[in-house]
Amino acid sequence: GAGVSQSPRYKVAKRGQDVALRCDPISGHVSLFWYQQALGQGPEFLTYFQNEAQLDKSGLPSDRFFAERPEGSVSTLKIQRTQKEDSAVYLCASSLTPDRETQYFGPGTRLLVL
Amino acid sequence: GENVEQHPSTLSVQEGDSAVIKCTYSDSASNYFPWYKQELGKGPQLIIDIRSNVGEKKDQRIAVTLNKTAKHFSLHITETQPEDSAVYFCAAPSPQGAQKLVFGQGTRLTINP
Numbered sequence: 001g002a003g004v005s006q007s008p009r010y011k012v013a014k015r016g017q018d019v020a021l022r023c024d025p026i027s028g029h030v031s032l033f034w035y036q037q038a039l040g041q042g043p044e045f046l047t048y049f050q051n052e053a054q055l056d057k058s059g060l061p062s063d064r065f066f067a068e069r070p071e072g073s074v075s076t077l078k079i080q081r082t083q084k085e086d087s088a089v090y091l092c093a094s095s096l097t098p099d100r101e102t103q104y105f106g107p108g109t110r111l112l113v114l
Numbered sequence: 115g116e117n118v119e120q121h122p123s124t125l126s127v128q129e130g131d132s133a134v135i136k137c138t139y140s141d142s143a144s145n146y147f148p149w150y151k152q153e154l155g156k157g158p159q160l161i162i163d164i165r166s167n168v169g170e171k172k173d174q175r176i177a178v179t180l181n182k183t184a185k186h187f188s189l190h191i192t193e194t195q196p197e198d199s200a201v202y203f204c205a206a207p208s209p210q211g212a213q214k215l216v217f218g219q220g221t222r223l224t225i226n227p
Contacts, residue, residue, distance in 0.1 A: 004157075033214060042120075042203050042217030043158065056214065091157055101146040101213055105157035 002026070004106035006092050012112045013082045021077045021109045023092030031095040032075050033103060034067055036088050043091050049075060050098055082113045116141045116208045120218025128226050133194055135221045137204035138186040144206045147187045148215070149178060152201045161202075162189070191223075199225045 005024040013019050025032050031050055035043035036059075046065070048056040051072035060067070064083075069075040079086055089110050093103040117140040127133050139147075145166035150158035164171045164178045164187065171178050177190040191198055201222050205215040 006157075031213060040220070042205075042220050043215075044217070045208070045214040048214055059214075095213065098213060101207060102148070102160060102163065103213075103215060104160065105150070107155075107157045 004092055004094055004104055006090075006106040006109050008109060009107060010110050010112075012114065014114055015082060015084060017082050018078065018080045019082055019111065021079075021090050021111070023075045023077070023106060025073065025075070025092065025094030026096075026104060027073075028096070029094035029104075030072075030097050031103075032069060033093040033095075034075070034077050035091040035093065036061075037091055037108070038088050046077070046090075079111075082111075084113050087111055087113045116144060116206050116216040118204060118206050118216050118218045120204050120221060122221060123219060124222045124224070126224045126226060127194055129194055129196060131194055133189075133191045133198070133223055133225075135189045135202055135204070135223070136186060137188070137206075137218050138184075139206040140185065141206070141209050142182075142185060143209055146207050147178070147180060148205050149176075149189045150203045150205065150217075152203065152220075154200075158203060194225045196225050196227055199223060 034046040037043045045059040047067045049069040064080045066078045089108040091108045092106045095103045120137045148163035151161045152158045180187040201220045204218040
């Protein structure tokens with residue numbers, strides 16, 4: 001079946017612009033995660049949804065970062081007034097239920113802020 | 115919170131030889147340990163995972179061992195092939211927050227033909 005998909009795959013933004021990154025999780029997966037991966041580093045947690053509820057946003061680096069999952073399926077990560085330090089790969093992952101630990105990752109969106 | 119350390123950061127082996135990557139974790143309550151393979155320009159792909167009720171799990175050329183007492187787990191790849199070249203990440207669940215993973219720093223594995 002289809003895996004996790006993300007769009008766009010690449011995004012170049014000028015400093016100060018707003019961006020929106022989309023994640024389509026595996027159909028039926030309850031849990032959805034966003035991670036940020038800096039160059040040469042492991043993914044770092046940003047936020048977690050269980051269905052439409054955002055249960056953990058402790059990893060969001062500033063109030064410029066906002067995520068939503070209004071209907072419990074597709075999720076959008078929005079970054080306002082982008083800064084150069086926001087340049088990274090943004091990964092989305094989903095898992096079947098909160099009790100099933102296995103997380104399946106999408107290909108990521110590579111964001112470059114100039 | 116959970117802290118995961120991964121070694122080595124780079125590893126180069128001859129094709130056909132074995133490769134071993136090691137990780138340590140800090141939270142003794144952690145009970146699930148996945149390994150991911152990430153190729154250039156792609157997202158992490160789960161290759162094997164182990165739960166704390168077993169000490170070893172094997173899937174063809176890949177195996178993972180877990181030592182809960184010492185709080186470390188290792189990835190073993192035997193009969194390495196060029197397509198095994200990638201960056202490998204270990205992870206452990208954070209006790210704070212539902213199921214989020216804390217990743218190691220990654221190991222860049224290069225298989226030399």
